[in-house]
Amino acid sequence: MESKIPVRALLIGFLAAALVAGGFAAWYVANRGGGDITAGVTSSGSALIGGPFELTDQTGAARNEKDFQGGYMLVVFGYTFCPDVCPTALSTMSQALDILEEGDSNKAEAVTPVFVTVDPERDTVEAMASYAEHFHPKLVALTGTTEQVASAAKAYRVYYKKVDDESATDYLVDHSAFIYLMGPDGGYMTHFNHAATADEMAEGLAKYVKL
Numbered sequence: 001m002e003s004k005i006p007v008r009a010l011l012i013g014f015l016a017a018a019l020v021a022g023g024f025a026a027w028y029v030a031n032r033g034g035g036d037i038t039a040g041v042t043s044s045g046s047a048l049i050g051g052p053f054e055l056t057d058q059t060g061a062a063r064n065e066k067d068f069q070g071g072y073m074l075v076v077f078g079y080t081f082c083p084d085v086c087p088t089a090l091s092t093m094s095q096a097l098d099i100l101e102e103g104d105s106n107k108a109e110a111v112t113p114v115f116v117t118v119d120p121e122r123d124t125v126e127a128m129a130s131y132a133e134h135f136h137p138k139l140v141a142l143t144g145t146t147e148q149v150a151s152a153a154k155a156y157r158v159y160y161k162k163v164d165d166e167s168a169t170d171y172l173v174d175h176s177a178f179i180y181l182m183g184p185d186g187g188y189m190t191h192f193n194h195a196a197t198a199d200e201m202a203e204g205l206a207k208y209v210k211l
Helices: 007-031 085-103 105-109 125-132 146-155 198-208
Strands: 054-056 062-064 072-078 111-117 140-142 160-163 172-175 179-182 188-192
Touching: 054 146, 072 085, 072 198, 085 105, 085 111, 085 179, 085 198, 105 111, 111 125, 111 146, 125 140, 179 198, 188 198
Parallel strands: 072 111, 111 140
Antiparallel strands: 054 062, 072 179, 160 172, 179 188
């Protein structure tokens, strides 16, 4: 006798599959990137990137996500011993903000560049302070305990892992390299990948920052 699957069961199965596909799409955008330099969804709550964090800045002051509400955050995760990707990203961010400043000083003032370490063992407050001096004067460099950094990285869907490199004198840290633009409400707006130029980033900021 031929069995028949109830329509209700089929609908439930379809909806479950759609939710899984949607979740994977959000993860893919956040962790793999797309073709567009500023690919990503707007801050409608669709992308689960960002959230609460408790860290310490380069002056030794405790900082959390509430300190940045009302303005925009340009956030990148990395570490001070990073040989190339991190200094390049921070230099690009700094140049982009300078370009934006020339075009619209008010929009530039509304954006705070934020650098969060994924190597808290070596990136002490003092190390972060020394490193931050090489980049934009508004840069907020954040470190914390291993647990605090792990929590912040999890909130931003950032991958990182300590790796041993025989050719290096010390260990390296493999990590995601996206730069996230977070809105005044703390929500994700868009991201820039490692190939973005300062001009492209400044153009993206000008587009998304609203006063």
